[in-house]
Amino acid sequence: MRFDVITLFPELFAPFQSVGVTRRAFETRAVDVRLWPLRDHAEGVYRRVDDRPFGGGPGMVMLVEPLVRCLAAIRASQAADGGARLPVVLFSPAGRPLTQQRVEALAASPGAVLLCGRYEGIDQRFIDAHVDEEISLGDYVLSGGELPALTLMDAVARLQPGVLHDAASHQQDSFSDGLLDCPHYSRPEVLPLPAREGGEPIEQGVPPVLLSGHHAHIARWRREQQLAITLRRRPELIAAARERGELSKKDEDFLRGLT
Ligand SMILES: CCN(CC)Cc1ccc(CNC(=O)c2csc3nc[nH]c(=O)c23)cc1
Secondary structure (H helix, E strand, O other): OOEEEEEEEEHHHHHHHHHEEEEEEOOOOOOEEOOOOEEOOOOOOOOOOOOOOOOOOOOOOOOOHHHHHHHHHHHHHHHHOOOOOOOOEEEEEEEEEEOHHHHHHHHHHOEEEEOOOOOOOOOOHHHHHOOEEEEEEHHHHOOOOHHHHHHHHHHHHHOOOOOOOHHHHHHHHHHHOOOOOOOOOOOOOOOOOOOOOOOOOOOOOOOHHHHOHHHHHHHHHHHHHHHHHHHOHHHHHHHHHHHHOOOHHHHHHHHHHHH
């Protein structure tokens, strides 16, 4: 699958292509990323990509014409590669919050043009004429759409075949089964951890069940930890899992014991 990224800061994307899971996705071409620096499509002496908003107000607005020229170049490149004409995704605070469900849909698609907004936003006429979908990362204010785009690319790259070593691991990802993750432990079995300032002493050992080798008990303990942690931090995810029929009778018995 392919991402054509329109951005004012292509340098922000280099680390994605050279580190970890996403590097493998990029090297194996499971995910093709093509960066399109918007400034290359700005004309005039000052090569403007933004200007002041009509009606006044703070900040600047991204101009339509450089975006139209940039998108035309992308369409020509997609056609030349015989690829599909990909939908345009705008990252914006006014977009629909990104979910794992949306990530999975995109991961199964041929890809998308990812438009990274900067400044106060994009001229609405470009959005009306060319944008197919607006995506937000969540209700907090970032400086632009590049980190959201990197987040989406990371989440999609992990789902591509052959990218994750242990394919089963993304099935077990907590957001794949809708509950928060259980605690994890590794060597050493006992840690000389100092107690917190004026707090309770830290549990130094590892839950014995994890050392028992009894896989059914371990799986049960992990599931009960997921349920307890999710009920405490994100109770709405319990209700949603129940709605989807994903809670077993054992799960429900355990939850009743907690409340
Ligand atoms: C007028 C108030 N602001 C809207 C919340 C203006 C504004 C702030 C920051 C931006 C830059 N942010 C993004 O482009 C962005 C793109 S996706 C996203 N997800 C969460 N939060 C974000 O700020 C974003 C754009 C407009």
